[in-house]
Amino acid sequence: MGFFDKIKNGLKKTRDAMVSTIGGVFSGFSGANEEFYEQLEESMILADIGVETSCKAVERLRECVKARKLREAAEIHAALKEILTDMLNVGDTALKMETKPSVILVIGVNGVGKTTTIGKLAHRMQSEGRRVLLCAADTFRAAAADQLEIWAGRAGVEIVRQHEGADPAAVVFDAISAAKARGADVILCDTAGRLHNKANLMNELGKISRIIDRELPNADKEVLLVLDGTTGQNGLMQAKQFKEIAGVTAIALTKLDGTAKGGIVIAVADALQIPVKLIGVGEQMDDLMPFEAKAFVDALI
Numbered sequence: 117m118g119f120f121d122k123i124k125n126g127l128k129k130t131r132d133a134m135v136s137t138i139g140g141v142f143s144g145f146s147g148a149n150e151e152f153y154e155q156l157e158e159s160m161i162l163a164d165i166g167v168e169t170s171c172k173a174v175e176r177l178r179e180c181v182k183a184r185k186l187r188e189a190a191e192i193h194a195a196l197k198e199i200l201t202d203m204l205n206v207g208d209t210a211l212k213m214e215t216k217p218s219v220i221l222v223i224g225v226n227g228v229g230k231t232t233t234i235g236k237l238a239h240r241m242q243s244e245g246r247r248v249l250l251c252a253a254d255t256f257r258a259a260a261a262d263q264l265e266i267w268a269g270r271a272g273v274e275i276v277r278q279h280e281g282a283d284p285a286a287v288v289f290d291a292i293s294a295a296k297a298r299g300a301d302v303i304l305c306d307t308a309g310r311l312h313n314k315a316n317l318m319n320e321l322g323k324i325s326r327i328i329d330r331e332l333p334n335a336d337k338e339v340l341l342v343l344d345g346t347t348g349q350n351g352l353m354q355a356k357q358f359k360e361i362a363g364v365t366a367i368a369l370t371k372l373d374g375t376a377k378g379g380i381v382i383a384v385a386d387a388l389q390i391p392v393k394l395i396g397v398g399e400q401m402d403d404l405m406p407f408e409a410k411a412f413v414d415a416l417i
């Protein structure tokens with residue numbers, strides 16, 4: 117299955133929903149009047165593109181229609197796609213990992229799909245010929261490292277872990293030493309999503325970041341925030357909090373196969389101005405797609 121088909125399949129629920137909502141507004145098109153713009157905005161909000169982002173997109177569409185003197189539904193539809201693609205382009209969508217090693221610190225609240233995303237990423241990077249090392253810095257939950265170890269086995273990559281309750285920063289330190297000694301290309305670092313409170317989480321992530329900066333001052337480093345795509349606007353709130361505390365550089369949206377509200381991807385990118393770099397469209401090893409704005413919009417609208 118090609119990239120475009122895969123993305124179309126994974127986003128089927130969202131696509132079907134958008135065909136009837138946004139698509140419906142265009143198929144009933146009788147001129148770019150007030151009613152048209154209102155219906156369009158409503159249908160975008162329904163798709164979870166978010167009130168602010170939908171409003172902004174429709175505003176830009178109005179200007180564009182006026183400036184280019186567009187009249188036909190097809191032209192206006194194409195202009196909307198251009199605008200949404202542009203709103204999704206908020207930075208480079210490729211993970212930065214030129215240095216050896218590079219570090220990808222994966223964060224997010226519990227259950228969003230951090231460990232699964234790491235497993236899928238490990239598989240892809242490994243098949244691209246990179247030497248991958250997993251770091252089990254979620255020491256909060258007994259089974260967390262075991263779960264990561266299963267993924268390491270599936271992907272055929274190495275893992276550094278310690279006992280439950282170990283200091284996560286110490287596990288990261290170990291993983292960095294191992295990566296240097298073994299010549300790993302990239303360290304994928306799993307973290308706990310469930311801690312006693314926000315201050316705790318902030319302290320822990322801060323400590324991990326300081327270890328990485330100290331041990332690998334010149335390395336490429338991504339802080340990848342994983343968000344559950346099915347949680348809609350709620351996920352967006354979480355993301356805003358994490359952005360404040362953790363210096364997020366990239367976003368992965370998971371479980372988009374399970375929701376009709378994949379428009380959240382556009383809301384997240386626009387509201388946070390942080391690039392969505394990966395999308396998860398299933399539970400299998402190859403159900404993770406590098407994000408590409410144009411293909412995404414083409415698949416949906």
Ligand SMILES: Nc1nc2c(ncn2[C@@H]2O[C@H](COP(=O)(O)OP(=O)(O)OP(=O)(O)O)[C@@H](O)[C@H]2O)c(=O)[nH]1
Pocket residue numbers: 224225226227228229230231232233254260308309310370371372373374395396397398399403
């Ligand atoms: N359908 C679907 N399920 C997914 C996707 N990504 C993750 N999941 C599922 O979501 C559940 C939670 O995933 P985990 O990777 O364990 O989440 P986590 O963030 O590591 O959770 P904690 O370690 O508890 O914080 C699992 O059942 C995964 O199979 C996806 O893209 N699509």
Ligand SMILES: [Mg+2]
Pocket residue numbers: 230231232254260306
């Ligand atoms: Mg986990």
